[in-house]
Amino acid sequence: MGKFTAAAAPGTITPRKRHSEVMASFALPTxxxxxxxxxxxxxxxxxxxxxxxxxxxxxxVNAGGNIDIDEAEIAVMLTDDAGIRTLNNNWRGIDGxxxxxxxxxxxxxxxRLADDPPRMLGDIAIAYQTTRRxxxxxxxxxxxxxxxxxxxxxxxxxxxxxxxDDGAAVMEALEQEILAQLGIPDPYAxxxxxV
Numbered sequence: 001m002g003k004f005t006a007a008a009a010p011g012t013i014t015p016r017k018r019h020s021e022v023m024a025s026f027a028l029p030t031x032x033x034x035x036x037x038x039x040x041x042x043x044x045x046x047x048x049x050x051x052x053x054x055x056x057x058x059x060x061v062n063a064g065g066n067i068d069i070d071e072a073e074i075a076v077m078l079t080d081d082a083g084i085r086t087l088n089n090n091w092r093g094i095d096g097x098x099x100x101x102x103x104x105x106x107x108x109x110x111x112r113l114a115d116d117p118p119r120m121l122g123d124i125a126i127a128y129q130t131t132r133r134x135x136x137x138x139x140x141x142x143x144x145x146x147x148x149x150x151x152x153x154x155x156x157x158x159x160x161x162x163x164x165d166d167g168a169a170v171m172e173a174l175e176q177e178i179l180a181q182l183g184i185p186d187p188y189a190x191x192x193x194x195v
Contacts, residue, residue, distance in 0.1 A: 102156035124153035
């Protein structure tokens with residue numbers, strides 16, 4: 001298991017059109033959402049928002065055929081600024097809160113066998129206060145920003161990054177594609193990209 005924990009039944013995604021082709025159904029990663037801070041009670045639908053965003057992201061990247069995420073597990077911890085500040089300090093040496101952190105799991109050694117347990121993709125942590133403040137400052141619905149952070153964190157688990165301009169362009173284009181399918185406007189449209 002990851003830094004938090006994960007366990008639930010895997011779902012499936014229904015076929016949809018992409019680039020004029022019909023995709024097959026894929027087994028989705030299991031996403032366990034753990035609420036560890038009381039402030040998230042203000043957003044009772046947060047787990048469903050995250051599940052939907054990650055399911056669509058998984059279906060989109062799985063459709064490309066270059067990343068195997070079938071029947072994997074992810075843990076998403078909904079924390080507060082104090083909790084994510086501790087994680088940020090411990091793992092990145094940055095003493096301050098942030099909106100989302102991702103902790104990719106080590107890839108499995110060797111081929112996957114039929115009786116192997118599901119592979120752990122990693123853990124995502126999202127801070128309520130920072131997420132709320134950013135959504136309010138950018139005048140966007142909270143669930144739109146939460147969806148974006150869930151997709152962003154998920155893509156980090158798969159190895160996408162925004163350290164370089166080229167990497168950022170690839171990651172942001174994929175985020176824009178996924179969020180558009182969720183009916184969420186381009187989160188980068190009104191601001192310059194930061195690396």
